[in-house]
Amino acid sequence: MGSGVPCRHGSSAFVTASPTESLLSPDEVDDAIAALDRLDDERAVDAWRTANLGRRSPLVRALRSLGTRQPAARAAAGRFLNEAKARFEAALEQKLAALETARTEGLAPLDVSLPGYPLPRGGLHPITRTERAIVSAFASMGFHVIEGPEIETEYYNFEALRIPADHPARDAMDTFYLDAVDSRAQPLLLRTHTSPNQIRYLERHEPPIRLIAPGRTYRNEATDATHEWMITQTEVLAVDRGLTLAHLKGTLYEFARRLFGEEREIRFRCDYFPFVEPGVEVSISSPGGWIEILGAGMVHPEILTRMGYDSEEYTGFAAGLGVERIAMLRHGIRDIRRFYENDLRFLRQF
Numbered sequence: 001m002g003s004g005v006p007c008r009h010g011s012s013a014f015v016t017a018s019p020t021e022s023l024l025s026p027d028e029v030d031d032a033i034a035a036l037d038r039l040d041d042e043r044a045v046d047a048w049r050t051a052n053l054g055r056r057s058p059l060v061r062a063l064r065s066l067g068t069r070q071p072a073a074r075a076a077a078g079r080f081l082n083e084a085k086a087r088f089e090a091a092l093e094q095k096l097a098a099l100e101t102a103r104t105e106g107l108a109p110l111d112v113s114l115p116g117y118p119l120p121r122g123g124l125h126p127i128t129r130t131e132r133a134i135v136s137a138f139a140s141m142g143f144h145v146i147e148g149p150e151i152e153t154e155y156y157n158f159e160a161l162r163i164p165a166d167h168p169a170r171d172a173m174d175t176f177y178l179d180a181v182d183s184r185a186q187p188l189l190l191r192t193h194t195s196p197n198q199i200r201y202l203e204r205h206e207p208p209i210r211l212i213a214p215g216r217t218y219r220n221e222a223t224d225a226t227h228e229w230m231i232t233q234t235e236v237l238a239v240d241r242g243l244t245l246a247h248l249k250g251t252l253y254e255f256a257r258r259l260f261g262e263e264r265e266i267r268f269r270c271d272y273f274p275f276v277e278p279g280v281e282v283s284i285s286s287p288g289g290w291i292e293i294l295g296a297g298m299v300h301p302e303i304l305t306r307m308g309y310d311s312e313e314y315t316g317f318a319a320g321l322g323v324e325r326i327a328m329l330r331h332g333i334r335d336i337r338r339f340y341e342n343d344l345r346f347l348r349q350f
């Protein structure tokens with residue numbers, strides 16, 4: 001309890017005599033109210049409330065003990081105590097109102113006509129912007145967006161895509177393995193590409209299929225100006241009757257035209273991926289030379305057969321686009337590492 005707050009825990013506060021006397025003397029009530037009047041901060045007022053109106057205050061204890069008094073003394077004492085309580089409560093309410101007025105008086109009134117403060121505005125990360133541009137280019141060609149898990153099993157990331165354990169293609173995708181297995185004892189890893197989405201989708205859907213699956217992928221490799229260890233990829237898959245390499249090329253040409261305009265050149269070269277046949281890589285011209293932006297090809301017939309489709313009847317094409325590389329080309333950025341350094345001077349330019 002703070003100084004200046006009268007608190008009567010001693011027996012002197014209780015007057016235990018006749019009905020004309022009270023359990024709390026009138027003087028003490030006056031003193032307590034005068035003490036409250038002198039207080040000027042909320043904590044002291046709170047302490048006063050506890051001392052004078054709290055469960056253990058003389059007033060409340062006296063009220064509680066009324067029942068033990070002689071009937072003759074009880075009525076007069078009760079009246080006095082109730083009056084004291086009402087006076088305490090009124091004084092307290094008045095004091096709190098006075099403190100509130102004092103608190104708000106010093107504040108300047110709100111002038112809504114003053115110019116506002118410029119609030120810092122966030123923006124979308126350049127990789128998110130490019131990812132959205134890619135998605136919308138394919139969506140306008142009839143592809144729909146799906147998502148798959150970033151933590152994958154060896155089966156979906158490699159084996160189902162015809163990349164067995166001893167296959168050299170695994171060397172190109174140095175893998176972050178997790179110290180865990182799934183319910184079927186499959187080793188878990190951070191997916192090295194978005195191609196597992198092809199298998200996951202084919203398992204559950206019938207052709208015609210046209211999907212696009214953007215997301216993060218991870219490779220345990222050294223970084224340089226065009227290589228990061230965390231890459232955003234976008235998988236593209238189409239499966240239908242009669243699809244050919246011409247459909248793949250036409251789709252990718254149209255995509256490149258929408259994203260880069262007519263000026264940039266696009267180059268197709270043969271490449272090898274175990275899950276396509278034939279396979280290609282696509283590069284885009286830039287002032288610094290060609291930049292490879294994606295791998296692609298015709299879905300390997302064995303994958304379609306394994307998924308239960310007649311590969312004579314159904315064919316498909318697939319592609320895996322590197323979003324960071326595409327963002328570099330769109331914005332003329334020479335070093336891929338800039339994207340994830342979190343340097344606001346760089347990020348604010350987008």
Ligand code: FA5
Binds near residue numbers: 192194227273276279
């Ligand atoms: C793949 O990841 C295949 N899954 C692509 C694919 C899909 C082929 C469907 C055939 C059919 P690759 O490792 O080449 O392929 O990566 C594809 C693209 O991701 C590359 O062209 C490149 O743009 C980007 N990329 C790959 N590794 C990196 C890296 N370390 N840093 C930046 N971008 C990368």
